[in-house]
Amino acid sequence: MSSPLPIEQPSTHPFTRVTVVLPWDLDPTLGAFPRTPAEGELLVLETRAKVHALPWHRQKLTLLVSALRHFVEERRAAGFHVEHRVADDYAQGITTFATWARPRSLHVMAPREYAIDARVRALTQALPLTVHDDGGDGGHFLLTRAAFETWAATQKGPLRMDRFYPELRKRLGLLVDAQGKPEGGQWSFDAENREHARGVAVPPIAWFEPDALTKKVMAWVRKVGAWGTLDDDFGWPVTRAQALSWLEHFMRVRLVDFGPYEDAIRSDERFLFHSLLSVPLNLGLLRPEEVARAAAEKYRQGVVSLASAEGFIRQVIGWREFIRGVYWRLMPGLRTANQLEATRPLPDFFWEPERTDLQCLREALSAVRDTGYTHHISRLMVLSNYATLAGLEPRGVSHWFWAAFVDAYEWVELPNVVGMGLFGTAAFTTKPYVASAAYLKRQSGLSAKGRGPKVAKHEAPCARCRYDPDQRVGPEACPFNALYWDFLARHRERLSKNLRMRQMMGTLDRFGPEQVEAIHQTAEAHRATLRPLAPPWTFDEDAG
Ligand SMILES: Cc1cc2nc3c(=O)[nH]c(=O)nc-3n(C[C@H](O)[C@H](O)[C@H](O)COP(=O)(O)OP(=O)(O)OC[C@H]3O[C@@H](n4cnc5c(N)ncnc54)[C@H](O)[C@@H]3O)c2cc1C
Structure with a gap:
């Protein structure tokens, strides 16, 4: 040979x-x-x-x-x-x-x-x-690694994206006036971007046909690949020309509804109005500045609202840059950060979604298995919310995210999973992103009481789930509820000191001891059903 x-x-x-x-x-x-x-x-x-x-x-x-x-x-x-x-x-x-x-x-x-x-x-x-340097002039990021460090060194307490992001807006002159004041009088319109997307028509993604070269690679991957669906219609962009065409399509067709439905969940719409641009951005096929400027231009032309343009720009120049800066600042300790001391191994259904009967989890995990993608709110408020509440060990969850997502690289998945998702560190997250079934119901368009209007049945996971999102305890209750309250009770000491958790901790305090015990028993019963899958793979974080 x-x-x-x-x-x-x-x-x-x-x-x-x-x-x-x-x-x-x-x-x-x-x-x-x-x-x-x-x-x-x-x-x-x-x-x-x-x-x-x-x-x-x-x-x-x-x-x-x-x-x-x-x-x-x-x-x-x-x-x-x-x-x-x-x-x-x-x-x-x-x-x-x-x-x-x-x-x-x-x-x-x-x-x-x-x-x-x-x-x-x-x-x-x-x-x-x-x-x-991979950032700054001629780099793939807006800032050099040193420039982020310089900013971080001026900060007191946990690093906060909302303090970082205005600096980037001013630096790029994006949606700011001549005095450096934000367009519309405020830096973020996040509060306006919380709509559910019940009954909303969603335009299709402009997938690409795989060419001969991609087909050859697919044939090889079918032999060596370990996991995940690979049908003949692989459609992710693999060239800069395709990436630019995706950018143009998103700006023309989807950005207009990005803002309002940014936090929505829909069973029948896996992508909603998200851009899917993390894939070409992270491969270096697109530059963050060109992506952010394209969105600002759509606002300037009067084609999209300020809430949509700002909301999108905040993700690209705010969150993405912030996460990358945090990665370099916190490595290598970030890999083992686990302030909540969560130790449970990853359950089998992360690899085999049919093994869970929680409808929202099964849908999110199936989307990942079928496409290598699910959108932000599904990553944060379904997958990592569940992982945090169930007490899954952050490193194991991080390995799964890294392997499973088409846009995952350690610099971006690790801070998102361990920091933002599982609250493994308080270095840049002020509270855990955790929620009960009430949040999941609301974001998928169901009304607060009961299972909501019929129209949402095929759209909302809770509407078809075998569990009841309105029950807190017992075998019919949605496990997100008992796990949520049990999580607050288990971490009472730490979370009671957190001003942002005060309201929820106050609600917990009003439950009597019997109710707290019933919650604990329901949560335990659910945890007892979890089966780890010892995969036949070794995880080598340092390889390459
Ligand atoms: C637990 C968890 C794991 C994640 N893992 C990854 C990952 O492996 N790779 C990845 O690129 N993003 C990751 N993210 C961030 C975010 O969810 C994805 O960037 C986004 O869902 C990609 O889809 P999109 O391009 O359709 O995003 P859109 O919703 O259209 O957002 C636009 C762009 O903003 C950027 N962005 C938004 N939020 C973040 C963020 N928190 N961190 C970094 N960039 C952001 C991305 O480049 C994205 O393309 C993760 C978030 C969570 C909560």
Whole structure:
């Protein structure tokens, strides 16, 4: 069998300035990329370690490999010399290549994962390698890592996104007047964006047809992939042209309703008015600034409301940048953060959704298994709300999110899951995002009392669930209710000190001891049904 790496003979190509391309750096107009073939060459790396590190969703594996190979094809067609190699890991791939090619210099955007970043930076001792910041001018993020640190150092107490985000708006001049004041007189219109989407018509997603290259990758993934549905109609964008066309479609068709229905849940509409742009953004196929400016432009043209434009822009330049800054600030401790000391292993139904009879959970988990995606409110208020209430260990939940979502990379899933989702740390979250069935009912359009109007039956998970969202205890009661009150009781000491939890803790205090005991028994009965699935996979967080 021949070696995949031609390392025996030095290269005959006169390599000059080589840019190393990692799988999430796919915008050739950014950073260290040569602008013309005469300015340098490209080294594109795939790694075996990464492919087998986690049981990646088959669509995610297809997406990453196909996007990288499309990049290679496109750059070659544009006249660039591209070395496309498979290595054990990125650092080894760079070293082997540099020994063979002996370029004058090598350049790489700072890798987005903690362990890979450390290994690649260590190479600068021995190789003529420059690591460029992945943020700031020419980067994939708006701020350099140092700029976020500078901001964070000025903050007292937990870092707060709502204090960070106005700085970014002012810096970019987005929806601000000449004095730096926010359009509409306030920075956030979040309070206006809480509608349920009962009966609302939702435009379809403009999925793409897989081309011959993607089909080839799909055939390979079917052999090596571990988990997740991969039908013939894989439709995620794999090129910058497709990403731009998705951006245009979202701005034209869906942004108008993004704001009002941002927090809605619908059984029959998995995507609602969400953009799905995290996929191309995180691959480097789109830049956050161009995405945010496109939304501001729609508002300027009078096509969308301020609440929709601002709501969307806040996600892209606020939450996304904030989460990435927090990741670098809190690593490596974030991986093991677990202030609530939750220890329960991940139940089997996260991998096999049919094994739970909670309708909302089954729907969210099925969406992930079928598409590698579910929207924010489903990630936060269904999946991680349940994980927090049931006392699942954050690291195990984080591994599942990382493997299962098409847009998941450690820099973004870990802070979201461990920090925002499971309250494993208080470093940047002021209270746990937990709720009982009443919230889930409301967001799926059911009225507060009873199971609500018939019209919502096919739209609202609670309307078809075998459990009753209005009961708190007993075998018919929705487990979210008992788990919720039992969670507050179990963490009474910590949560009573939290001003933002005061109202709910006051309600708990009004329950008599018998009621609290009945809640505990119902929660215990539910927890006793949970079965962990020992997957035949090892989870290697540092691989790649
Ligand atoms: C438990 C949990 C896990 C998550 N895991 C991921 C993940 O692995 N990858 C990921 O990109 N996002 C993650 N998020 C954030 C958010 O849910 C997704 O970015 C969003 O659902 C992606 O879908 P969309 O593009 O349709 O988003 P939209 O609702 O259309 O939002 C627009 C964009 O805003 C950005 N954004 C919004 N919220 C966040 C956030 N909290 N963190 C980072 N970016 C944000 C994304 O780039 C997104 O594309 C997670 C959130 C939670 C609560």
